[in-house]
Amino acid sequence: MTDESPRTGAAANAAGDAHPAAGEPLLRIEGVAKTFGTFRAVDGVSLDVKAGEFFALLGPSGCGKTTLLRMLAGFEAPDEGRILLGGRDIAQALPHERPINMMFQNYALFPHLSVRDNIAFGLKRSGMARAEIAPRVAEMVALVKLEGLEKRKPDQLSGGQRQRVALARALARRPQLLLLDEPLAALDKKLRESTQRELMELQRRLGMTFIIVTHDQEEAMTMASRIGVMKSGKLAQVAPPRELYEAPRSRWIAEFVGDINLFDAESKLRDGHRLVIGTRDAGTLVVAEPRQPFGDSRFSVAIRPEKVKLSRRGPVSEAGHGTAINVLDGVIADICYLGGTTTYKVKLDTGGTVQASVANSARLDVDAYSLNQQIVAWFTPDDCVVLPS
Amino acid sequence: MRTISRLSRFNIASLALGLAFLYLPILILVIYSFNASRLVTVWGGWSLRWYHEFFADRAMIEASWMSLRVAVASATIATLLGTLAAVALSRGERFRGRTLFSGMLYAPLVMPEVITGLSLLLLFVALNAERGFWTVTIAHTTLTMCFVAVVVQSRLGSLDRSLEEAAMDLGCAPVRAFLSVTLPLIAPAIVAGWMLAFTLSLDDLVIASFTTGPGSATLPIRIYSEVRLGVKPEINAICTLVIALIAVVIIIASVASKLSSSQGESAAPL
Amino acid sequence: MSARRIFARPARFAAIAPYVWMVLFFLVPFGFVLKISLSQTAIAQPPYEPVFDLTAGWTAIRAAFAALSIDNFRLLASDDIYVFAYLRSLTVAVTATALLLLIGYPIAYGMARLPKRWQAVAMVLVIVPFWTSFLIRIYAWINILQHDGLLNQILLALHLVSQPVVWLSTDTAMYIGIVYSYLPFMILPLYATLAKMEPALEEAASDLGAPPGAVFWLVTFPLSLPGVGAGVLLCFIPIVGEFVIPDLLAGSNSLMIGQTLWLEFFTNKDWPVASAAAIALLVMLLLPLLFYERLQRRQLEEQ
Numbered sequence: 019m020t021d022e023s024p025r026t027g028a029a030a031n032a033a034g035d036a037h038p039a040a041g042e043p044l045l046r047i048e049g050v051a052k053t054f055g056t057f058r059a060v061d062g063v064s065l066d067v068k069a070g071e072f073f074a075l076l077g078p079s080g081c082g083k084t085t086l087l088r089m090l091a092g093f094e095a096p097d098e099g100r101i102l103l104g105g106r107d108i109a110q111a112l113p114h115e116r117p118i119n120m121m122f123q124n125y126a127l128f129p130h131l132s133v134r135d136n137i138a139f140g141l142k143r144s145g146m147a148r149a150e151i152a153p154r155v156a157e158m159v160a161l162v163k164l165e166g167l168e169k170r171k172p173d174q175l176s177g178g179q180r181q182r183v184a185l186a187r188a189l190a191r192r193p194q195l196l197l198l199d200e201p202l203a204a205l206d207k208k209l210r211e212s213t214q215r216e217l218m219e220l221q222r223r224l225g226m227t228f229i230i231v232t233h234d235q236e237e238a239m240t241m242a243s244r245i246g247v248m249k250s251g252k253l254a255q256v257a258p259p260r261e262l263y264e265a266p267r268s269r270w271i272a273e274f275v276g277d278i279n280l281f282d283a284e285s286k287l288r289d290g291h292r293l294v295i296g297t298r299d300a301g302t303l304v305v306a307e308p309r310q311p312f313g314d315s316r317f318s319v320a321i322r323p324e325k326v327k328l329s330r331r332g333p334v335s336e337a338g339h340g341t342a343i344n345v346l347d348g349v350i351a352d353i354c355y356l357g358g359t360t361t362y363k364v365k366l367d368t369g370g371t372v373q374a375s376v377a378n379s380a381r382l383d384v385d386a387y388s389l390n391q392q393i394v395a396w397f398t399p400d401d402c403v404v405l406p407s
Numbered sequence: 408m409r410t411i412s413r414l415s416r417f418n419i420a421s422l423a424l425g426l427a428f429l430y431l432p433i434l435i436l437v438i439y440s441f442n443a444s445r446l447v448t449v450w451g452g453w454s455l456r457w458y459h460e461f462f463a464d465r466a467m468i469e470a471s472w473m474s475l476r477v478a479v480a481s482a483t484i485a486t487l488l489g490t491l492a493a494v495a496l497s498r499g500e501r502f503r504g505r506t507l508f509s510g511m512l513y514a515p516l517v518m519p520e521v522i523t524g525l526s527l528l529l530l531f532v533a534l535n536a537e538r539g540f541w542t543v544t545i546a547h548t549t550l551t552m553c554f555v556a557v558v559v560q561s562r563l564g565s566l567d568r569s570l571e572e573a574a575m576d577l578g579c580a581p582v583r584a585f586l587s588v589t590l591p592l593i594a595p596a597i598v599a600g601w602m603l604a605f606t607l608s609l610d611d612l613v614i615a616s617f618t619t620g621p622g623s624a625t626l627p628i629r630i631y632s633e634v635r636l637g638v639k640p641e642i643n644a645i646c647t648l649v650i651a652l653i654a655v656v657i658i659i660a661s662v663a664s665k666l667s668s669s670q671g672e673s674a675a676p677l
Numbered sequence: 678m679s680a681r682r683i684f685a686r687p688a689r690f691a692a693i694a695p696y697v698w699m700v701l702f703f704l705v706p707f708g709f710v711l712k713i714s715l716s717q718t719a720i721a722q723p724p725y726e727p728v729f730d731l732t733a734g735w736t737a738i739r740a741a742f743a744a745l746s747i748d749n750f751r752l753l754a755s756d757d758i759y760v761f762a763y764l765r766s767l768t769v770a771v772t773a774t775a776l777l778l779l780i781g782y783p784i785a786y787g788m789a790r791l792p793k794r795w796q797a798v799a800m801v802l803v804i805v806p807f808w809t810s811f812l813i814r815i816y817a818w819i820n821i822l823q824h825d826g827l828l829n830q831i832l833l834a835l836h837l838v839s840q841p842v843v844w845l846s847t848d849t850a851m852y853i854g855i856v857y858s859y860l861p862f863m864i865l866p867l868y869a870t871l872a873k874m875e876p877a878l879e880e881a882a883s884d885l886g887a888p889p890g891a892v893f894w895l896v897t898f899p900l901s902l903p904g905v906g907a908g909v910l911l912c913f914i915p916i917v918g919e920f921v922i923p924d925l926l927a928g929s930n931s932l933m934i935g936q937t938l939w940l941e942f943f944t945n946k947d948w949p950v951a952s953a954a955a956i957a958l959l960v961m962l963l964l965p966l967l968f969y970e971r972l973q974r975r976q977l978e979e980q
Contacts, residue, residue: 093572093683112683113575114584126573130591139587143578191577414790421783422791422799429806429860432817435827439820446825488695495692496977500685508692511699513973514966517911519918521935522955525942526706529952532723533709549702552695560977571684582687602808610810613920616943627812634816634925638823646813653808 042105044069044227045090045195050099050109051251052085059085061251062099067195067229072221074242075231078274082251083231087197090229091120103194114143119193123200125184127172133159133183134168140191158186161220178209185217189224198230202237214240235275239263247271263322269405272320279326279372281319282407292399295319299370303344305402316407325401326374328362328387333396344402346372346395350387362387364395437650440643457644467629467645474609474626477540481547482604488548489555489604490597494585496556497563515553523550524617531618538620546618547608554607555600562596563589602660606653707959714952715745725948749953759937759954763961766934769848769923770916773855777912778905780856781863785904786897788864789871796872800865807861815854815925822850822926851927855916863908870904871897907976910969914962934958 043066052060060082067073075083088094090101092113101109108116119140127136137158141151159165162182172180181201188196201217202210218241221228232238238245239259246256255267266272269280281303285296288307295303303319327333333343351371352363362374372395387393440458444451461467492512499505515523527546528538536542566589574584612627619625626645633642716725753759788799806814821827822844829841844850874897882892920935927933932940934954942951 091572091576093575112580113572114578114580118576120573120576122569122573124567124569126567126569128570128573128588128592139574140577143583187573187577414787417783418787418790422787425780425784425787425860425864426799426802428857429803432814432821432857433806433809436813436817436820488698491691492695494688495695498684498688499692500682500688502685502689502692504696508696508699509974510970511703512695513970515703516973517914517966517969519915519920519935519958519962521918521920521938522710522959523703525938525951525955526710527702529709529713529948530702530706545702549698552698556695557973557977564977575683581684585684585687606808606810610812612812627810630812630816631921634812634819638816638820642816643820646810646816649813650809653810657805657808 043067044071044104045229046100046102047086047090048100048102050086050089050096050101052082052089052094052096058251060089060096063248063251063253064099065246065253065256067227069227070225072218072228072241072243073230074238074245075229075248076235076238076245076275077233077248079233081248083233083248084199086248087120087199087229087231090195091118091197092116117191117193118195118197119188119191120197120199121184121188121201123203125172125180125204127180127183127187129172132169132171133164133175136172136183137187137190139187144191154190158190161189162186177204177206178213181205181213185220189226193226195227195229198228200232201230202232202234210237217241239275247274249274265403266320266405269318269320269407272403272405277323277373277375279321279323280405281370283317283319283404293404295404297370299368300344300346300366300372301368303402304399305404306399308404318405318407320403320405321372321397321401323361323373323375324359324377326372326395326397328364328374328376328393328395330391330393332394344397344399348372348393348395350389350391350393353387353389360386362393364393366395433650436643437647440640440647442640442643445640457640458648460641461644461648464641466624467626467641470624470626470629471645473540473623477543477547477615477625478605478608480540481544481551481608482601484544485548485552485604486555486597486601489552489600490559490593492552492556493559493563497560498585512553512556515550516557520550520611520613521617524614527614528617538618539623542618542620543615543623543625546614547604547611550611550614551604551607554603555597558600558603559593559596562593566592598660602656605656609649609653710952710955712745713949714749714956715747716949716952717746717748718947718949723948724946749949750957752950753953753957758932759934759957762932762934762937763957765931766917766919766958767961769851769855769919769933770913773852773859773916774909774913776852776856777859777863778909781860781867781908782905784860785864785867785871788868789874800868803861803864803868811858812921814858815922818850818854818857819845819925822853845926846928848927851923854922854926855919858922859912859916862911866907866911867901867904870901870907874900903972906968907972910965910972914965914969917962918958 045065045067047063047065050060050063051058063082063086075086077083085094089096089109092108092111092115096109099109100107103116103118108118128139131139134155137155138151141154146154155168159168162185164179164182164186167175167179172183175183181204185201198217202213205213214237217228230238230241239262242259244256244258245262247254247262249270255262255271257265257267262271262275266275272278272280281297281300283295283297287294289304291307293305293307295305297303297319300319305319333345346364346366346368348364348366348371350362351365354361354363357378359375359377362376364372364374366372374395441453441455442449442451443454443456492508495502496505496509496512524546527542527549531538531542570588570592571584574588575581579587610627611625612631615625616628616631619628626649630642630645633639713725718725784803788796788803791799819826823829824841824843824845826844828844829838832838832842833840878896878900879892882896883889887895918935919933920939923933924936924939935958938951938954938958941947941954
């Protein structure tokens with residue numbers, strides 16, 4: 019451990035002396051790596067997070083996202099690389115020396131302290147005057163709408179209330195960076211959705227920087243302004259939600275984020291701004307030329323199910339679409355009714371299958387497709403993405 | 408209800424018989440301590456006669472006082488050392504001599520008392536230490552700190568480590584985090600450890616016999632020498648008093664730990 | 678460095694005081710036992726020789742070392758009294774541990790099947806007698822088992838016997854005393870494993886067609902073996918060296934090793950032989966002690 023200046027995290031908090039220079043990111047992670055035994059949990063991650071961002075680290079369990087978060091909080095020290103907060107390298111600083119706070123996955127509320135004392139805990143440590151603590155605690159209680167529960171102990175609170183206390187406690191010190199480790203995992207679906215909205219609103223109002231770790235891609239998509247997808251200790255792609263969904267950089271990301279139809283390519287021909295691609299399972303497909311050129315390596319054509327349209331006879335002409343349309347004939351092989359949408363699995367005459375997600379826009383749909391019905395699936399070249407395998 | 412239907416008649420019978428086996432002898436002893444008659448065969452009506460006799464017995468009173476002082480002193484030192492040992496074992500990760508340390512702490516839990524007693528006596532003789540209050544206290548501390556260490560270590564082990572991390576995250580240096588979060592949460596276990604050490608010390612005959620000197624007998628040593636000569640109603644009275652004392656200690660401690668913490672999970676007394 | 682290691686450094690400092698204490702008052706004394714077990718009895722104070730006197734110079738210390746011998750161990754191995762005492766200790770410990778398992782298992786099983794709320798109550802009920810003095814519990818049984826004690830009165834009143842039965846100073850009384858004293862030590866580890874067991878496992882076994890007996894022997898019992906191991910060791914080891922219970926409840930014609938040691942030490946003042954007996958007892962218990970230590974450490978460190 020390097021010899022840090024004896025400055026406490028609290029002082030750094032209060033003075034706010036670590037503000038980045040204009041244009042500099044608040045947080046810069048440079049080539050950070052961490053190995054446990056022989057397992058390389060985080061493998062050379064570099065990332066910039068700007069002040070005011072709501073950043074999500076998304077990935078399957080064991081991908082290293084929690085280890086990365088714990089290195090930001092100071093519970094693990096990286097074996098390699100630097101972590102700069104406002105230009106200062108904090109990689110080896112102890113947790114209490116960092117102007118960063120964390121909301122723990124199981125909340126880690128102190129069971130022997132009341133709601134008020136839990137929230138005041140970090141303030142007392144920062145040497146804040148007693149007279150200032152009470153109003154700050156009251157402000158935090160109001161912020162998370164827990165008025166009237168200040169004297170309760172954590173085991174007298176519901177799951178949602180506990181989550182709010184944990185949030186208030188972590189925010190009370192006004193950290194430069196708030197880390198949230200699967201903050202909504204313990205809540206049920208309905209509560210999770212309303213809490214997501216509240217967290218977003220809170221972050222926007224306070225103008226703070228949040229980094230959230232989650233394995234739930236819907237959660238990351240809903241809340242974050244940018245998402246970093248992690249796989250085996252590496253950042254696979256960093257992009258805003260829309261870009262991540264519509265322009266995934268690899269086949270793995272496309273499959274991890276949402277559902278997708280993939281067709282392995284066997285040949286390609288250039289035709290102006292389009293590529294004509296021969297696939298084994300879906301015949302010849304016309305796709306828009308990808309923005310980033312790719313070599314002659316193996317690749318696939320990908321199309322999201324909601325962009326695949328179905329009809330009995332063939333493509334219905336829609337304004338704005340070009341003439342070249344991919345048309346595939348097939349039979350409905352499986353129907354999965356999901357309420358708002360219905361997913362159809364279409365067995366193509368060419369051998370493959372394609373999934374189409376259709377919105378149920380009418381309550382009584384006399385025209386709903388039925389099993390084994392002959393069908394035409396179609397989609398435009400612009401809706402397709404070419405992905406390296 | 409499923410849980411009730413799982414309970415067979417055999418289960419209930421074995422539970423009832425087991426508890427009766429555990430409690431009846433003590434109950435009988437307590438009842439007979441109030442028997443006015445000297446003979447166990449005869450119920451002579453309720454009386455406090457044997458309690459008066461006990462309080463008139465100077466040697467018994469002195470032995471009781473000695474035992475109490477030893478129990479309080481050794482339990483207090485043992486709680487301090489045992490808690491430190493538990494912290495080192497459950498939070499110290501790997502360190503040199505760890506295996507020897509844990510071995511030394513777990514062995515006395517089951518080690519026959521004659522061996523522990525004999526070895527300590529030989530040490531005291533070699534050191535030419537005057538035997539009495541301090542030698543017994545040291546011997547009892549050595550034995551009981553191991554029990555304290557186990558009780559506290561099992562509580563520390565079941566404690567959520569993220570609580571300590573949260574304290575550090577909120578500005579505590581490690582030692583401060585331990586004092587302000589961990590210590591209050593393991594307090595019930597520390598209290599339970601003290602009580603256990605206290606009663607074990609009050610209870611011990613063998614180790615005290617080896618390590619005490621002439622003229623400073625503990626209560627169990629006195630009771631033992633009386634019991635060898637046969638049943639005396641006075642002994643029933645002393646035993647009842649000891650049971651009452653231990654019961655009071657347990658009640659106070661459990662009420663205190665209930666009051667000090669409403670964390671739901673309280674430390675088991677063992 | 679990890680979060681755990683941030684804590685580890687100050688935590689290790691905590692080890693210093695208890696470490697020094699245990700080395701001084703647990704480890705070092707064994708050195709003395711070993712040394713004196715190799716010495717000769719003497720009518721002196723302390724009652725053995727040679728006495729190591731570091732001030733007497735090198736030759737005196739060498740002479741003292743030369744005077745050490747294993748005669749006491751030869752005596753232990755050749756004298757029937759000691760050999761029988763060791764054998765009796767083992768027999769008593771094995772029999773008593775088997776009895777404890779037989780009696781303790783149904784109780785622990787019954788506890789584990791109680792509704793959750795009652796389990797805590799039952800656990801306290803089992804532990805509380807353990808808190809009352811060991812000696813008092815033995816004394817309580819002397820009360821009951823004596824010639825005109827409660828047991829004989831009841832038996833006479835029910836006309837099951839025509840005259841009082843001699844209970845005290847018999848092996849029966851001793852086994853009652855041992856089982857009574859050690860029962861909580863058997864029940865608690867058994868209960869701990871049984872209570873942790875998933876009830877669905879037994880239900881699955883009977884769902885798959887196993888009758889109740891088979892459910893127990895094929896599922897419940899094998900899964901409770903760690904608890905059985907802990908309970909057996911927790912009882913067996915101290916019973917081998919038990920002194921008070923056989924001394925107060927059993928007859929005096931065959932002694933256990935703990936009694937022999939006590940006798941040699943207090944009555945015969947033969948410290949070297951007592952020490953040798955202690956070393957021999959320790960060697961006998963070394964294997965179970967090592968097993969127990971490993972079990973205890975694994976259990977505490979797995980949490």
